Amino acid sequence: MQTSPGTAATILPIGSDADLAWARHQVRQAAAALGFGLVQQTKLITAASELARNTLVHGGGGHLEITPVAHGKARGLRLSFVDTGPGIRDLELAMTDGYTTGGGLGLGLSGARRLVHEFRVDTRPGGGTTVTVVMWLAGMPVPRPGTG
């Protein structure tokens, strides 16, 4: 996978409620600019909203990086949610539907994974968490994860 030529990454802070709304807005703009359809846009923004809120609530804040990507003819959008918070001790457990250490529904991580094409979590206890997702434009061959 490569970043698209001529398109820079956008970096947004995630430190408040208002930042979450701004992040959703920016993801929508980027997805619309790439030509994503309404359903795909909605899925991506919803996943972004879940992950950005995790960055804020569980990770103590951080940032979101939005990058247009290309793989052969395929075009997509990569979102990275980065924090330097406590990390996730048991990732498998955290990815389980309904698991939460807070008062949530525990659907954020597991649900977001179902909404996107690629999903990766890098985390270490005490070492922060980075969640990276990619959504490819519909109608194009979806590259197999790991071949980029």
Added chain:
Amino acid sequence: MSVPSPGYAAPVPVLALGDVLLVTLQGDLHDDTAERLRQDLTRRIARHSGGRVTGVVIDISGVEVVDSYLGRVLAEIAASARLLAARTVLTGMRPAVAITLVELGLTLPGLLTALDVERALELLSGPDPAGARAPDAEGGG
């Protein structure tokens, strides 16, 4: 930052239509706005306990994204309303939102749904099958 934040940061207006409260959500709701709405609605229903408020209609036709936070707030509104003997009807969910909610895995227990506000009011004017979860499935569209 000089760029204004999109959507609401202001409170959501609640309209009283007889014994029904009508709320129209629009755009992107901040988390604290949704939470304030929940408290406001619950207070207004409780203030009229004694059967004054029998239903709440929440129109989300202007909402482009429902995530687990907003979904939980809506479910909590329905749960408190139920305890105060009022029913909650969600109307106007966009197809893209419905598709996304299913994949996210978010079910909205306790919420009745209707296609639009008119049908929601019709539904609420009918008898409350106390405890029954959904109206006649055939007519539900």
